[in-house]
Each structure stands twice: as C-alpha cells, then as structure tokens.
Amino acid sequence: MMVKTAGRWLVLASVLVLAAGSRAAEIFPVGPEMQKRVDFWVKIYTQYSKEEMVLHDADHLEVIYDVANVHESFFERLTRRGRKRYLESVTQEYRTILAKLATLKEPIDTAGLSDKELFVYNLWAHVQDADKFARAKDNIHAQAGLRSLYQSGLQRSGRYLTEIKKIFRHYGLPEDLAYLPHVESAYNHRAYSKVGAAGMWQFTGSTGRLYLRVNYSLDERYDPWLSTDAAARLLRHNYEYLGTWPLALTAYNHGAGGMKKAKTLLGTDNLEEIIKRYDGRAFGFASKNFYAEFIAAVQVAKNYQRYFGDIAFDKPDSFKIFQTPSQMTLDALASLLQIDKTAIAQLNPALRPPILRSQRRIPAGYSLRLPANTAVETSEWLAKAAPGSAQEPPQDADSYIVEKGDNLSTIAQNFGVSIAEIMDLNDIRNPRSLRVGQKLTMPAARSGRTAAAQVAAFKKDSSAVQPQAQAHFQPEAIDSSAYLLARARHHAASAAQYGPSPAADSAGYFVVTFDEPQDNVIIVQSEESVGHLAEWLGITPQKLRQLNRMGPHANVQVGRKLTVDFTRVSQRDFHRQRLEFHRSLQQGFFSQFKVQGTRTYTIKNGDSVFFLAEIIDLPLYDSKQPDLKAIVHDVYASPATDKKSALREALKPIGMKIDD
Structure with missing residues (x-):
C-alpha cells in the first residue's frame, strides 16, 4: 500500500514539474533558431574556461570553428591591442578558408578541399544562403568561456536568491527572472563596468536614478535588495510597454525605446524575427544574445548539479531593519549602538565614502540594516537616537580660515590630513583657487590634535612662508601625483580582481573643468544629456531644445554651447546639482579602479590620454579627457624648480615613467 501511495506521489510530482516547465515555456518561448543560441551559451557557461576563446560565427552561433586555448598568464601580459592582434592571427586561417569557399561555385567539388576546408564547409551545410561564406569571413567572433565565473555566481546566489524571488513575486513577475544576475554580474553586488554600470543588476547612472538614489552620499545601485526592487519595476515597465518577455528582457540591455522602434518598424513582436531583420546601429551581438543568455542561465541554474556537481552556496544575510529618525553620522x-561600523557598512553597500567617513550624515528615514544579533530593540534605539544627539555636526569636523601665504599642502600637513580630504569636503575643484578669508571645513586630524592646536602650530611654522597677496598653489609642495591623478582620472586594474575598495584613496579626489555659469550660456560636459540639463534647470527637455533650435528628439554633444533658462533656478543651484552629478560619476569610477603597477613608455608628439589608455590597457573615465600635452603643460607652467621630477610624479598614477 505504501509503495502504491509513493508511486502516486511520484506521478503527481512529475505532473507538477511538467506543468511548471510548460508554463515557463509559454512565458519565455524558445523557437528553433533561438534554441541554437541558447545551446551555445549553455556551453559557454558550463564547458569553456576563461582561458578558452571560442571562435564562432556571430550570427550562427552553432557554427564553432575552433577553441583557442590562451594561457591566462600569457594573455594578461598583452595589452588590449596585443590581445586583439593575437586573436586576429588565430582567426586569419579561417577567414582565408571562408574567402576561398566564397569564390567556388556550387556545387563545390569537396574532393579538392583540404581537411580543414572540408570541416568548415560542413559546418555551414545546414545554412541555405548563396552568400553565406562571403558573409562569414568577416563575421568571426571570439567569446571567452565563463564556466568559473558562472560557478562563482552560483555560489554567491545563495546569499540573495530567496529574497530576490520574494521581491519578484511581490510585483507579480515570473520567478525565473531572479536568475538574470547570472548574465549581468554573476551576483556580484560590487560589480562595476567600464561604461559605468554598477551593482548586481548593472544599472547605469541615468537609468538607476529613475528608481534609486544615486548621488554623492548614496548609490543604491550597489545595494542588492534595493537594486533588485528597482530591477523588478524596470522589468515590469518593459513588459507592460512591449507586451512579451523576450522583448522586455532584451530591452533590459538594449533599451525599451530601441525595442519599441524595432517592433514598430518590422511589424512583429517575434524576437527571432527582429534579430534576423533589424539592423539598428546599437543592436549588436550583446543585444541579440541577451535573451538567449538569460534562458541558458536559467537552464543551467536549475540543473547545476549536472554541470558542476555540489555547490557550497553562500548563506543569506541575517539582519534587522531600522529607519533612522533623523540625520546622523555613521x-x-x-x-x-556599540556596533562596529564596518559591519554596518557591509550590510549597507549603498553608503558611499563620505558617509562611511562620517563627512556626511545618513539621511533621516533611511532604512538601515543592522546585524541580526544587535542587542537593541527598536524603541530603545529610537530613544538613544534622540533628535538632539542626531543633529550634532559630523564628528571631528572643524573649520579653518585661509590666511595669506596658505596653500593646501601646508594646511593639510599641519592638520594631519590629506589634500584630497580638504578638497572633497569643500568642493574645491582646483587647488589654485584658495582665497584669503575663505572658510574651510576640516576633517579629523589623524594626529588627534585639536583645531586650536593645529592652527597654533600652523601659525608658528608659517614664519618660513613669505606673505603674499593671495593664497596660491605651490606644485613643489603639493602632492602633484595626487592632483594630476584627479586630472587624468585613470587607474590600471579593476577592483573585481583585487576586491572592492569603496574607501580607496583615489575616491577622495574630485576635479571638474567647468565653473558656475555667469550668463545664460553653458558648455555641455561628458555624460550630460538634455534630460539632465533640463532637470537641473527646472524646465522640460522640449523647452531646452526649443531654446537651442534643436529637433524634437535631438540630444547634445560634449563641448556644444547651449543657451539655458535660469528663471526657475539660480545659477548657483544649477551648478550645485551639476557638481553633484559629476561627483557621483567620478566617485563610482574611482571607487572601483586602482593603480596596480607602472610601465615605461616614451612620450611621443601627439600622444593623447585616449591613445595611452589603449596601449597601456587602462579603463577610461570618459573619452573627452584632455590629452597628455595638457598634463605636461600644467607641470611645466608651474613654479616647480625640478620640472622632470614633477613630471615623473605626475605620470606615475597613469602607469607611465620618464627615462633618466
């Protein structure tokens, strides 16, 4: 009787599994052509290591020519151009074969083909296209294996998956969407791409601000729970706007507007048809394969033991949530609460360095996570965090009035702090801009001396400084490498390799090249859009376009002069919002990249930062930075007596040396 009952339960379980699989197939359909793409990505996730480069056709992913085994230590020593040249040499043989096949008339006499030519010919036997070989010779793509990355993501997913599924259920969305971070970040909540996408769900700054707080104090893109809620809302919007999950998921990568355009232009919502026929400029390999990558990621995650065996999943975080009753420092x-602030920081990754260093306060009403074993009840915590105590200024903050002969180097030295900290707290963009009588907010002195003692020590030592009419910048005294590091905005290695560094020294530098507007004309800066500028001005994008005789959907280019309207906001308030935006961008970049080492390079006439970043393999903050001549000019225009030494120091942070 028990066997019979067990059998019934087994049949019932099988029926439930089949029913669940059927529903998933209806929600996330996969046609024959899409299945070929899915099969390819399953192999990438499960078979090939990061040392294996799979050479395949970019449109027909089932056509795999070869797997180039590239030893990691060799490959990483190459520059980006070196890697490209190496892969080019590997693929050239197949281009030559495809070019030869393209010249032969059908039916091709296979007896006259070499073994490798016959192999390539047979790879394409299932494709009925007279020009297939001619197209294929310029369509070879190299894809690195992702087995180790996917396996790491599986392990990390244990920390988040239950909560992610709960959030998606709350919004009435398919639970399988919880596996999307396998494609985006491998569940790394500190992930940061070279194009500025951040967090587990890889929100860009502009998209992130639609759903999250992204500013100099908070970047909720890094918070795995808050960003999951934002991702759920974005995916729901995409689905409601586009009508199918294949399009909604592709829009997560390509943009809802772009997918709507493709759908309207081709008159179909079939993703396979759109991939085949749509030739949008930005609709490239990543966008065409995003849905297939997701389906493959789901399949592998649900059958991980088949590919990876047992996985030691990370345990979910355990915490309590409290809302801060008022502003207070960390x-x-x-x-x-007598809690190690490092533990608070780990549970609240949206807190940025200014809050972590207690230079800015945690906002009132912020939902803060605290360790689950915190020995305090909500009522007790609220009583302790009375408004009186919360309104205290940031701990150890003080001020100093700039006097004649001051420069940032001597002030920082006498207060026992860094130049970067002073610049950061006071929004100083250029150390030359100090004014006599200017009040500076000073961070805590590491030496522990009081402000009075610091000022007294400074005045005592200042007798050696000759009085001048205005405070000025002295390159021979300042940490020139630190200042020019901020100018260059370059670092050589991603934090993904060396671990997160949210409070890295480089995160303290903030430099922009624009000033507060003096009239109604501004110059567009990198990363700014019509939407950004209109928002800061308090007007509509259409109004801004009308002021500048732009088309209804036109955007702006970096360096363009724009006429703006300051009737709704002051020039100062506009400038403040603009600074906050660029500070946030720079903070996000600098918190994720740091200097790994140096290389020797002889500067040539015409070298630019963009070119040097390419040959040295550095991530660029943006492509509109001043060229190398501007950095050299700054050094040689300074009063430094030893120009060569000053230039040597200035070039260190961007991985360059000057030969003696």
Whole structure:
C-alpha cells in the first residue's frame, strides 16, 4: 500500500514539474533558431574556461570553428591591442578558408578541399544562403568561456536568491527572472563596468536614478535588495510597454525605446524575427544574445548539479531593519549602538565614502540594516537616537580660515590630513583657487590634535612662508601625483580582481573643468544629456531644445554651447546639482579602479590620454579627457624648480615613467 501511495506521489510530482516547465515555456518561448543560441551559451557557461576563446560565427552561433586555448598568464601580459592582434592571427586561417569557399561555385567539388576546408564547409551545410561564406569571413567572433565565473555566481546566489524571488513575486513577475544576475554580474553586488554600470543588476547612472538614489552620499545601485526592487519595476515597465518577455528582457540591455522602434518598424513582436531583420546601429551581438543568455542561465541554474556537481552556496544575510529618525553620522550611530561600523557598512553597500567617513550624515528615514544579533530593540534605539544627539555636526569636523601665504599642502600637513580630504569636503575643484578669508571645513586630524592646536602650530611654522597677496598653489609642495591623478582620472586594474575598495584613496579626489555659469550660456560636459540639463534647470527637455533650435528628439554633444533658462533656478543651484552629478560619476569610477603597477613608455608628439589608455590597457573615465600635452603643460607652467621630477610624479598614477 505504501509503495502504491509513493508511486502516486511520484506521478503527481512529475505532473507538477511538467506543468511548471510548460508554463515557463509559454512565458519565455524558445523557437528553433533561438534554441541554437541558447545551446551555445549553455556551453559557454558550463564547458569553456576563461582561458578558452571560442571562435564562432556571430550570427550562427552553432557554427564553432575552433577553441583557442590562451594561457591566462600569457594573455594578461598583452595589452588590449596585443590581445586583439593575437586573436586576429588565430582567426586569419579561417577567414582565408571562408574567402576561398566564397569564390567556388556550387556545387563545390569537396574532393579538392583540404581537411580543414572540408570541416568548415560542413559546418555551414545546414545554412541555405548563396552568400553565406562571403558573409562569414568577416563575421568571426571570439567569446571567452565563463564556466568559473558562472560557478562563482552560483555560489554567491545563495546569499540573495530567496529574497530576490520574494521581491519578484511581490510585483507579480515570473520567478525565473531572479536568475538574470547570472548574465549581468554573476551576483556580484560590487560589480562595476567600464561604461559605468554598477551593482548586481548593472544599472547605469541615468537609468538607476529613475528608481534609486544615486548621488554623492548614496548609490543604491550597489545595494542588492534595493537594486533588485528597482530591477523588478524596470522589468515590469518593459513588459507592460512591449507586451512579451523576450522583448522586455532584451530591452533590459538594449533599451525599451530601441525595442519599441524595432517592433514598430518590422511589424512583429517575434524576437527571432527582429534579430534576423533589424539592423539598428546599437543592436549588436550583446543585444541579440541577451535573451538567449538569460534562458541558458536559467537552464543551467536549475540543473547545476549536472554541470558542476555540489555547490557550497553562500548563506543569506541575517539582519534587522531600522529607519533612522533623523540625520546622523555613521560614527555617531555606531557609538550609540556599540556596533562596529564596518559591519554596518557591509550590510549597507549603498553608503558611499563620505558617509562611511562620517563627512556626511545618513539621511533621516533611511532604512538601515543592522546585524541580526544587535542587542537593541527598536524603541530603545529610537530613544538613544534622540533628535538632539542626531543633529550634532559630523564628528571631528572643524573649520579653518585661509590666511595669506596658505596653500593646501601646508594646511593639510599641519592638520594631519590629506589634500584630497580638504578638497572633497569643500568642493574645491582646483587647488589654485584658495582665497584669503575663505572658510574651510576640516576633517579629523589623524594626529588627534585639536583645531586650536593645529592652527597654533600652523601659525608658528608659517614664519618660513613669505606673505603674499593671495593664497596660491605651490606644485613643489603639493602632492602633484595626487592632483594630476584627479586630472587624468585613470587607474590600471579593476577592483573585481583585487576586491572592492569603496574607501580607496583615489575616491577622495574630485576635479571638474567647468565653473558656475555667469550668463545664460553653458558648455555641455561628458555624460550630460538634455534630460539632465533640463532637470537641473527646472524646465522640460522640449523647452531646452526649443531654446537651442534643436529637433524634437535631438540630444547634445560634449563641448556644444547651449543657451539655458535660469528663471526657475539660480545659477548657483544649477551648478550645485551639476557638481553633484559629476561627483557621483567620478566617485563610482574611482571607487572601483586602482593603480596596480607602472610601465615605461616614451612620450611621443601627439600622444593623447585616449591613445595611452589603449596601449597601456587602462579603463577610461570618459573619452573627452584632455590629452597628455595638457598634463605636461600644467607641470611645466608651474613654479616647480625640478620640472622632470614633477613630471615623473605626475605620470606615475597613469602607469607611465620618464627615462633618466
């Protein structure tokens, strides 16, 4: 009787599994052509290591020519151009074969083909296209294996998956969407791409601001729970706007507007048909394969033991959630609750360095996560965090009035702090801009001396400084490499390799090249859009376009002069919002990249930062940075007596040396 009952349960379980699979197939359909793409990505996720480069056709992914085994230590020593040349040499043989096949008339006499030519010919036997070989010779793509990355993502997913599925259920969305981070970040909540996408769900700054707080104090893209909620809302919007999940998911990569355009232009919502026929400029390999990557990721995740065996999944975080009753610093909060602030920072990755250093306060009403074993009840915590204590200024903050002969180097030295910290706290973009009588907010002195003692020590030592009419910048005294590092905005290695560095020294530098507007004309800066500028001005994008005789959908280019309207906001308020935006961008970049080492390179006439970043393999903050001549000019225009030494220091942070 028990066997019979067990059998019934087994049949019932099988029926439930089949029913669930059928529903998933209806929600996330996969046609014959899409299945070929899915099969390819399953192989990439499960078979090929990062040392294996799969050479395949970019449109017919089932056509795999070869797997180039590239030893990691060799490959990483190459520059980006070196890697490209190496792969070019590997693929050239197949281009030559495809070019030869393209010249032969059908039916091709296979007896006259070499073994490798016959192999390539047979790879394409299933494709009925007279020009297939001619197209294929310029369509070879190299894809690195992702087995180790996917396996790491599986392990990390244990920390988040239950909560992610709960959030998606809350919004009435398919739970399988919870596996999308396998494609985006491998569940790394500190992930940061070279194009500025951040967090587990890889929100760009502009998209992130639609759903999250992204500013100098908070970047909720890095918060795995808040960003999951934002991703759920974005995916729901995409689905409601486009009508199918294949299009909605592709829009997560390509943009909802772009997919709507493709759908309207071709008159179909069939993704396979859109991939085949749509030739949008930005609709490239990544966008065409995003849906297939997702389906493959889901299949592998649900059958991980078949590919990876047992996985030691990370355990979910355990925490309590409290809302801060008023603004308070992290130091004050940690002291009140007697909790290590490092533990608070780990549970609240949206907190950025200014809050982590208690230079800015945690906002009132912020939902803060605290360790689950925190020995404090909500009522007790609220009583301790009374408004009186919360309104105290940031701990150890002080001020200093700039006097004649001051420069940032001597002030920083006498206060026992860094130049970067002073620039950061006071929004100083150029150290030359100090004014006599200017009030500076000073961070805590690491030496522990009081402000009075610091000022007294400074005045005592300042007798050696000759009085001048205005404070000025002295390159021979300042940490020139630090300042010019901010100018160059370059670092050589991703934090993905060396671990997150949210409070890295480089994160403290903030330099922009624009000033507060003096009239109604501004110059567009990198990363700014019509939407950004209109928002800061308090007007509609259409109004801004009309002021500048732009088309209804036109955007702006970096360096363009725009006429703006300051009737709704002051020039100062506009400038403040603009600074906050660029500070946020720079902070996000600098918190994820750091200098790994140096290489020797002889500067040539006409070299630019963009070119040097390419040959040295550095991530660029943006492509509109001043060229190398501007950095050299700054050094040689300074009063430094030893120009060569100053230039040597200035070039260190971007991985360059000057031969003696």
